[in-house]
Amino acid sequence: MYDKGKIITGLIVFVGLITFPIWYGFxxxxxxxxxxxxxxxxECVEAVDYMRTSHMQLLNEWRDDIVRSGGTRAGITHDGTxxxxxxxxxxxxxHTNKAKFCDECxxxxxxxxxxxxCHIQPKEAN
Amino acid sequence: xxNSRRKFLKLxxxxxxxxIAAPAAFNSLLKGEAFASGGGSGHGEDKAPxxxxxxxxxxxxxxxxxxxxxxxxxxxxHTTHNVxxxxxxxxxDEIKWIWTETFGHAFPDHSQxxxxxxxxxxxxMTFCNHCDNPPCVRACPTKATFKNADGMVLMDFHRCIGCRxxxxxxxxxxxxxxxxxxxxKNEDGSYKYIRRPNLDFPxxxxxxxxxxxxxxxxxxxGKQPACVDACxxxxxxxxxxxxxxxxxxxxxxxEKFTIQRKPALGTKPSIFYII
Amino acid sequence: MIEKALSGNRLYWTWLAIxxxxxxxxxxxxxxxxxxxxGITGMSRDVSWGLYISQFTxxxxxxxxxVMLVLPYYLHNYKVFGRITILGEFMAxxxxxxxxxxxxxxLGQPMRALNVLLHPTPNxxxxxxxxxxxxxxxxNIVGGWVILNAEKKEVPPPKxxxxxxxxxxxxxxxxxxxxxxxxxGLPGRHYWLTAxxxxxxxxxxxxxxxxxxxxxxxxxxxxxxxxxxxxxxNKLVTIIxxxxxxxFFFVGLELFVGxxxxxxxxxxxxxxxxxxxxxxxxxYDNLVGPMRFSMFIGxxxxxxxxxxKMRDSYCKIGWLCGAIFLSLWIDKGLGLVLGGFVPSPxxxxxxxxxxxxxxxxxxxxxxxxAFILTVLYKVAISVKLTxxx
Numbered sequence: 001m002y003d004k005g006k007i008i009t010g011l012i013v014f015v016g017l018i019t020f021p022i023w024y025g026f027x028x029x030x031x032x033x034x035x036x037x038x039x040x041x042x043e044c045v046e047a048v049d050y051m052r053t054s055h056m057q058l059l060n061e062w063r064d065d066i067v068r069s070g071g072t073r074a075g076i077t078h079d080g081t082x083x084x085x086x087x088x089x090x091x092x093x094x095h096t097n098k099a100k101f102c103d104e105c106x107x108x109x110x111x112x113x114x115x116x117x118c119h120i121q122p123k124e125a126n
Numbered sequence: 127x128x129n130s131r132r133k134f135l136k137l138x139x140x141x142x143x144x145x146i147a148a149p150a151a152f153n154s155l156l157k158g159e160a161f162a163s164g165g166g167s168g169h170g171e172d173k174a175p176x177x178x179x180x181x182x183x184x185x186x187x188x189x190x191x192x193x194x195x196x197x198x199x200x201x202x203x204h205t206t207h208n209v210x211x212x213x214x215x216x217x218x219d220e221i222k223w224i225w226t227e228t229f230g231h232a233f234p235d236h237s238q239x240x241x242x243x244x245x246x247x248x249x250x251m252t253f254c255n256h257c258d259n260p261p262c263v264r265a266c267p268t269k270a271t272f273k274n275a276d277g278m279v280l281m282d283f284h285r286c287i288g289c290r291x292x293x294x295x296x297x298x299x300x301x302x303x304x305x306x307x308x309x310x311k312n313e314d315g316s317y318k319y320i321r322r323p324n325l326d327f328p329x330x331x332x333x334x335x336x337x338x339x340x341x342x343x344x345x346x347x348g349k350q351p352a353c354v355d356a357c358x359x360x361x362x363x364x365x366x367x368x369x370x371x372x373x374x375x376x377x378x379x380x381e382k383f384t385i386q387r388k389p390a391l392g393t394k395p396s397i398f399y400i401i
Numbered sequence: 402m403i404e405k406a407l408s409g410n411r412l413y414w415t416w417l418a419i420x421x422x423x424x425x426x427x428x429x430x431x432x433x434x435x436x437x438x439x440g441i442t443g444m445s446r447d448v449s450w451g452l453y454i455s456q457f458t459x460x461x462x463x464x465x466x467x468v469m470l471v472l473p474y475y476l477h478n479y480k481v482f483g484r485i486t487i488l489g490e491f492m493a494x495x496x497x498x499x500x501x502x503x504x505x506x507x508l509g510q511p512m513r514a515l516n517v518l519l520h521p522t523p524n525x526x527x528x529x530x531x532x533x534x535x536x537x538x539x540x541n542i543v544g545g546w547v548i549l550n551a552e553k554k555e556v557p558p559p560k561x562x563x564x565x566x567x568x569x570x571x572x573x574x575x576x577x578x579x580x581x582x583x584x585x586g587l588p589g590r591h592y593w594l595t596a597x598x599x600x601x602x603x604x605x606x607x608x609x610x611x612x613x614x615x616x617x618x619x620x621x622x623x624x625x626x627x628x629x630x631x632x633x634x635n636k637l638v639t640i641i642x643x644x645x646x647x648x649f650f651f652v653g654l655e656l657f658v659g660x661x662x663x664x665x666x667x668x669x670x671x672x673x674x675x676x677x678x679x680x681x682x683x684x685y686d687n688l689v690g691p692m693r694f695s696m697f698i699g700x701x702x703x704x705x706x707x708x709x710k711m712r713d714s715y716c717k718i719g720w721l722c723g724a725i726f727l728s729l730w731i732d733k734g735l736g737l738v739l740g741g742f743v744p745s746p747x748x749x750x751x752x753x754x755x756x757x758x759x760x761x762x763x764x765x766x767x768x769x770x771a772f773i774l775t776v777l778y779k780v781a782i783s784v785k786l787t788x789x790x
Contacts, residue, residue, distance in 0.1 A: 063282075063284065066346075067280065067282055067342075068272065068274065068280075068282065069274075069275075070274055070275050070276065073346050088325075088326060088327075088328065089326055114331070117309070117331040118283065118309065118328040118329050118330055118331050119328045119329075120323065120325050120327075120328065120329065122325075123325075
């Protein structure tokens with residue numbers, strides 16, 4: 001093999017560079033998300049686990065049902081609490097602080113939902 | 127032998143599939159089932175669709191009597207729906223859900239030759255006709271604009287790709303495109319082009335088409351459309367179910383002579399004008 | 402086979418470098434448009450489609466024009482076109498690619514383009530246009546490439562590819578018919594609302610596409626060792642002449658129906674395009690010059706091509722084909738789409754002027770098309786020349 005030294009050095013540098021993000025943060029989980037829970041309510045519209053994994057699907061279903069199929073805007077939880085199936089008029093009435101609730105996990109997982117391009121977030125109380 | 131049998135089977139299979147699937151597909155096209163987003167099929171026939179069909183009667187004389195009425199309607203609609211205002215001089219980017227036209231522009235195919243001089247300055251309220259047979263819905267490639275069960279022609283802003291085919295299709299100029307970001311903010315966090323934002327209604331993003339939504343969100347709460355409310359106490363705009371013979375719109379339509387915009391196009395508009 | 406595109410003379414590389422430079426500048430323009438929105442173009446609430454969609458419409462025609470080589474060769478066994486059929490197929494590939502780029506450049510939300518597949522809507526003509534254009538692209542890439550590869554290896558092409566070629570013939574008609582349906586099915590736009598729009602599109606396509614092919618063939622003859630042959634060029638010129646005659650005949654029919662019927666809606670756009678419209682002391686006539694110029698040079702060149710004396714040198718043929726191409730580009734690439742918006746359905750006259758950014762993006766799409774065309778032609782003629790040597 002010609003230029004053995006150069007090739008192997010190059011390979012090591014290359015592998016080192018592309019794995020940089022792995023070993024740079026190795027051993028530490030970074031800043032863990034800690035979304036602030038609403039003070040005025042104990043339960044969400046669905047179980048916490050479901051909300052954690054599937055709130056985006058739920059929002060999509062609400063939208064398609066209400067906007068396209070003329071579905072009801074009023075929702076009711078299994079224990080009888082009424083709520084409005086709406087991001088702006090429903091979710092954000094309890095989760096009043098976008099930065100301390102939504103952004104916590106979204107920033108951690110590096111997702112940028114475009115909800116807030118149009119939907120108006122509540123005025124942050126501070 | 128073996129070979130020809132195989133060929134025969136192949137041929138038989140293909141024709142069976144074609145024979146079953148093609149007529150079914152064709153029938154569903156004919157019946158309009160595949161046209162999930164489409165409206166009625168009628169061209170000129172006056173058969174009423176079943177179920178609800180919301181519509182408006184605009185009494186133009188009420189707007190002639192009260193010169194500020196039109197502006198009050200426009201303001202009510204545009205603040206309710208966070209419609210941006212880029213300034214009077216910017217016609218290019220203009221977004222409007224409801225606006226006034228002169229008679230000649232609202233009804234370009236009606237002759238004005240030797241007509242009533244009062245017509246000349248009469249402000250005609252124009253907004254989406256919520257056609258029973260909407261060309262914009264036919265044109266949309268993603269069903270982002272569609273007709274719902276109550277006869278409203280609505281937009282799903284999340285789905286619109288901004289191709290503007292609907293704008294070319296609409297014969298009433300009712301559609302506006304977000305040529306730029308309407309929700310630009312000032313340094314203090316206030317909106318640059320939305321003077322009094324309604325915090326219960328979203329804004330839009332650039333690159334999508336928008337238009338009058340018949341106040342679907344207000345109807346859901348049992349309210350009347352914002353423009354209708356803004357006309358109180360006059361009956362400048364009357365709103366109701368055209369298919370309900372006891373509704374106010376139906377009564378007015380039975381008693382008064384009304385016209386629609388461009389009826390010859392077969393779109394069957396849901397706005398009726400008392401001139 | 403693609404490796405043939407990687408070796409070339411200085412001229413070849415200079416040309417590609419120029420195209421890449423234009424593409425780069427246009428790419429920067431697109432970044433601006435992407436960040437600001439389509440408001441950065443000259444389009445407005447009243448003229449809601451502009452240069453992008455009009456170029457798209459014209460280029461669908463150029464793509465369909467390739468069939469004027471494929472059809473005589475494969476259906477009528479017209480051997481003379483055998484050597485250059487591949488040029489027609491590869492031109493279709495470049496043109497359809499440009500069409501798709503123009504559509505993408507025109508979308509307000511390009512990231513959502515695939516919604517057209519995610520929510521298929523058979524009542525929308527745009528949905529069908531997306532299907533026919535992509536299939537046509539596929540048919541021409543595969544058909545052209547496989548046959549060229551077989552030629553290189555000196556083996557007969559596989560049988561299945563013949564099927565693709567035969568399908569591509571009616572398919573070429575379909576792409577331009579469906580594109581015409583985008584316009585002529587809309588109520589309230591009188592200029593487009595005419596059953597003759599699809600035939601008119603096809604006639605102009607079968608003149609503009611082959612005209613560009615002739616120009617390309619003449620350029621190849623001048624700068625490479627590849628000669629399409631006198632007979633093939635002459636036959637193409639005949640096709641161009643008759644297609645152009647049909648096109649202008651159809652334009653005449655539109656003028657007759659508009660002005661003899663005397664229906665205002667049918668005359669308004671024609672007035673605006675050919676004479677200008679005066680309203681409140683303002684004259685709206687920004688397309689009158691180009692449209693008159695288009696009609697004049699188009700008809701003059703078509704008539705000239707009828708005389709054998711005007712066809713006796715490649716130089717004359719090249720200029721006349723260029724004139725026809727330019728004429729049809731103005732007529733369809735500007736007048737047809739923009740004219741449909743003026744006057745607006747509410748009878749307002751709003752004129753459209755493209756912005757510099759818009760022109761930059763448009764130039765970049767054309768440059769990308771030229772790049773694709775150059776690379777594909779390089780491969781094709783390298784194969785042909787090696788075989789013939």
